[in-house]
Amino acid sequence: xxKDEVWLVTGSSTGFGRALxxxxxxxxxxxxxxxxxxxxxxxxxxxxxxxxxxxDVTKGDSxxxxxxxxxxxxxxxDVLVNNAGFGYFGVMEExxxxxxxxxxxxxxxxxxxxxxxxxERIYDxxxxxxxx
Numbered sequence: 001x002x003k004d005e006v007w008l009v010t011g012s013s014t015g016f017g018r019a020l021x022x023x024x025x026x027x028x029x030x031x032x033x034x035x036x037x038x039x040x041x042x043x044x045x046x047x048x049x050x051x052x053x054x055x056d057v058t059k060g061d062s063x064x065x066x067x068x069x070x071x072x073x074x075x076x077x078d079v080l081v082n083n084a085g086f087g088y089f090g091v092m093e094e095x096x097x098x099x100x101x102x103x104x105x106x107x108x109x110x111x112x113x114x115x116x117x118x119x120e121r122i123y124d125x126x127x128x129x130x131x132x
Contacts, residue, residue: 003029005078006031006077006078007024007081008066008079008081010034010081010083010084011034011035011057012035012041012083013040020083021044025044025047028049030049031050033050034052034053034066038054051070051074053065053070055084
């Protein structure tokens with residue numbers, strides 16, 4: 001990885017997203033940390049290589065704004081970590097369909113919105129294109 005890469009991480013308020021952002025900051029990468037509630041990012045340092053953005057990955061206008069703010073500050077997005085999401089476990093016939101639909105929107109359909117907005121490809125960890 002190159003230190004001048006710009007990393008945009010969705011779901012940076014807790015868990016894996018937060019841990020990744022903290023590690024990237026510690027290694028002096030350019031980091032765009034995002035969360036639905038900007039206040040959850042307040043403990044991250046205020047440094048030149050860090051941009052904190054309020055982002056709702058289910059809303060196209062929010063994604064467009066995040067991309068525009070990132071491009072305005074850093075000129076590009078090199079790595080997108082689409083971390084925002086949640087799990088839902090249950091027996092299919094007993095599952096709450098509204099929660100299943102919401103999970104699918106966040107965990108799958110938002111990837112397409114990112115590629116449409118940014119015009120870039122997204123790769124999985126093996127290097128295969130998911131959406132082009």
